[in-house]
Amino acid sequence: MTEHDRSPIATPLDRRTFLQGSALAGFAAFLAACGTDGTGGSPSAAASTEASAGASASPGELGGTVNFANWIGYIDVDDDNTTHPTLDKFTDETGVTVNYVEAVDDNETFFTRDLQGPLSQGLATQWDIFVVTDWMVARLARLGWLEKIDTANTPNFPTNLLDQYHGRSFDPDTNLAAPWQSGMTGIGFDKAQTGDLDSLEVFWDETYKGKLTYLTEMRDTVGLAAIKLGFKPEELTEDQFQQALTEVDNAVKAGLVRQLTGNSYVDVMASGDAIVAIAWSGDVSGLLVPDQTPEQDFQWALPKEGGMLWTDNMVMPKGVVNKAQAEAWINFYYEPVNAAAVEAWVNYVCPVKGAREVLVAEDPEIGDNPLIFPPDDYVARLHQFRSVTAEEEQAWSEDFSRVLGL
Amino acid sequence: MKRLRLSRASAPYFLLVPGLAWLVVFYVYPAIQMFLVSLWTGNITEGFRQTFNWSIYGESLSEYWPWILRSAEYGGLATLFAFVLGFPLAYTIAFKGGAYKNVLLFLVIAPFFTSFLLRTLSWKIILADSGIVLGPLKDAGFLPDDFRLLATPAAVVAGITYNFLPFMTLPLYVALEKIDFRLIEAARDLYAGPWRPGGAIVGGAVGGLLVAVVTAILGANPLIPGIAGAIVGGLIGTFLISEAFVRVVLPLSLPGIFAGSLLTFIPAVGDFINAELLGDPKSQMIGNVIQGRFLKVTDYPTAAALSFILMAAIIVGVLIYARLLGTEELTGGAT
Numbered sequence: 001m002t003e004h005d006r007s008p009i010a011t012p013l014d015r016r017t018f019l020q021g022s023a024l025a026g027f028a029a030f031l032a033a034c035g036t037d038g039t040g041g042s043p044s045a046a047a048s049t050e051a052s053a054g055a056s057a058s059p060g061e062l063g064g065t066v067n068f069a070n071w072i073g074y075i076d077v078d079d080d081n082t083t084h085p086t087l088d089k090f091t092d093e094t095g096v097t098v099n100y101v102e103a104v105d106d107n108e109t110f111f112t113r114d115l116q117g118p119l120s121q122g123l124a125t126q127w128d129i130f131v132v133t134d135w136m137v138a139r140l141a142r143l144g145w146l147e148k149i150d151t152a153n154t155p156n157f158p159t160n161l162l163d164q165y166h167g168r169s170f171d172p173d174t175n176l177a178a179p180w181q182s183g184m185t186g187i188g189f190d191k192a193q194t195g196d197l198d199s200l201e202v203f204w205d206e207t208y209k210g211k212l213t214y215l216t217e218m219r220d221t222v223g224l225a226a227i228k229l230g231f232k233p234e235e236l237t238e239d240q241f242q243q244a245l246t247e248v249d250n251a252v253k254a255g256l257v258r259q260l261t262g263n264s265y266v267d268v269m270a271s272g273d274a275i276v277a278i279a280w281s282g283d284v285s286g287l288l289v290p291d292q293t294p295e296q297d298f299q300w301a302l303p304k305e306g307g308m309l310w311t312d313n314m315v316m317p318k319g320v321v322n323k324a325q326a327e328a329w330i331n332f333y334y335e336p337v338n339a340a341a342v343e344a345w346v347n348y349v350c351p352v353k354g355a356r357e358v359l360v361a362e363d364p365e366i367g368d369n370p371l372i373f374p375p376d377d378y379v380a381r382l383h384q385f386r387s388v389t390a391e392e393e394q395a396w397s398e399d400f401s402r403v404l405g406l
Numbered sequence: 407m408k409r410l411r412l413s414r415a416s417a418p419y420f421l422l423v424p425g426l427a428w429l430v431v432f433y434v435y436p437a438i439q440m441f442l443v444s445l446w447t448g449n450i451t452e453g454f455r456q457t458f459n460w461s462i463y464g465e466s467l468s469e470y471w472p473w474i475l476r477s478a479e480y481g482g483l484a485t486l487f488a489f490v491l492g493f494p495l496a497y498t499i500a501f502k503g504g505a506y507k508n509v510l511l512f513l514v515i516a517p518f519f520t521s522f523l524l525r526t527l528s529w530k531i532i533l534a535d536s537g538i539v540l541g542p543l544k545d546a547g548f549l550p551d552d553f554r555l556l557a558t559p560a561a562v563v564a565g566i567t568y569n570f571l572p573f574m575t576l577p578l579y580v581a582l583e584k585i586d587f588r589l590i591e592a593a594r595d596l597y598a599g600p601w602r603p604g605g606a607i608v609g610g611a612v613g614g615l616l617v618a619v620v621t622a623i624l625g626a627n628p629l630i631p632g633i634a635g636a637i638v639g640g641l642i643g644t645f646l647i648s649e650a651f652v653r654v655v656l657p658l659s660l661p662g663i664f665a666g667s668l669l670t671f672i673p674a675v676g677d678f679i680n681a682e683l684l685g686d687p688k689s690q691m692i693g694n695v696i697q698g699r700f701l702k703v704t705d706y707p708t709a710a711a712l713s714f715i716l717m718a719a720i721i722v723g724v725l726i727y728a729r730l731l732g733t734e735e736l737t738g739g740a741t
Contacts, residue, residue, distance in 0.1 A: 257686075258554075272535065272536055390450075394450070394703070394704075404698065406702075
């Protein structure tokens, strides 16, 4: 387990505020494939992808810089918490310097602050590549604000992209968005206080009045409420959305919910002020467990009724300045060894073919980690929030902001 | 000779140029832009168009007046608390500080050497449900187990009070420091003694009201604590407030009170950090709504309109306040 043990100081206050998923056809099948094969995979597959990696590393003298905006705590960090080994390796191989900034706090804020101004006037943004969630990719694609990835420059992408990510509704030709990580939304809890939890009912349980947090992310919080009511988030109607929203609103009005937060639920839990939270899968093992006191026992569970699934993607904005360098980075990440190195640190679900084999070869136990390799019974319970029209997006986010007290 | 005079006469106007230019570029121009944005219609995906949609002001106001009212309430309470805390502080530094004046003043502004966000975040640690403040009180049985300060209106008001306390204290200090102590001595020579009946009444009223308000926003029955507060306030008023203070010091410090309360109240009403970090969904302020409309809902027109409504509301409030306190006395007192 050494490679996913982290130094306790390597825990930023805010890992991410906004993670989401929308339509992603056949994703369950991919997770199923991940879950069933518990041992090593085929060494030959790993070997062949390594070979292709070697071939693609040939433009070693590319040079230049790439400006990369990502979420906090979303890439591997060395033990001193000072450098990112994977980025350093990329620089060594390609000569490209990475200006890596943890600039994405949540999708909407990043959109308004960094993208909307320049892109609406046809200007380049300060970023060459950045990571946002599916539904934001869909919005950017709708606006025509994304640059196509020239796949002739990226031998590894989409070649090494797991099949289930190909041809998603907002990216039919698989050349706009390169998936970075997928993850799940479920129950984060302090088992020492609550005992075992496995039901969504806990988020409406009077026992935890004032000790519960929900997420400010509409698709997570309303999505779970919809599952609780027996609706499918994939096919949510306007009426069902309103019912689910009312369910959330009632809990807030009754004072059950202490706060609706972004990623700072991690801090609220760490201080003991909340003992149950709507939580993202990688956060509990990655950010809470390393710092927990002897009296605390943080756990994450996928509710028996179901949980939410989402994917974050790397995209290039229209008019990207350092396109070749950004594409070189995508190509680099889609080498299984490199993706595996990131994966071992972040504890989310990896979209790169062959990364699983690399990880299991290094540490067979990692195959049992349900956060990285969700087993069948998880896959059966995971839902994706359906893609929404521009009008729905506006109206629903307005309705949800009422719940936030805004 | 004529030339020289001209330049002398116009010198003050030249001195205004840098400041004015700064304000025009960084305040007036964006404000006009923002005003135009408020009249847009549309949404983020289909684009916004300038339609001079004036009705948005009525709509925003009718929808969000409770938030504006709540912000005024929180901001007003925070200003009041900052005054109650800041006045004795400024008074002590000004009149009793002696050789330590500068050190004490430094301590007042010392929190500003850390980031606003960090200071407010540290409150979450201090006031945690079983943290160093509430933990021992709960263990000792003074507070029920489910009592909390964080994620309540009380925490929001307290956070604002704390963050803006120096804005209140410093103007008060400046006003008090300028008071000629011989005036107080003269008052005493003219038989200004303790202000017993007045002090008892004013102290009792203020003490009772403050404690009642605090317990009410904490969600408890304000009656008994209010009476206790009135008694304590009355005692303080009876024994500590002198006639010289009421007739000399307080009137002369009015400019400081005026400046301090405005410097505290105006930013406090628009504050959103405290409500976001220390509040719950039921204690969000108008600043949070504006921020949410800009960044989460991407409803720029409503956000812009609300900003202007807030600005107008504050200007009206300040004008009324200035009228009540008497601006002439202010300028007279300042010299």
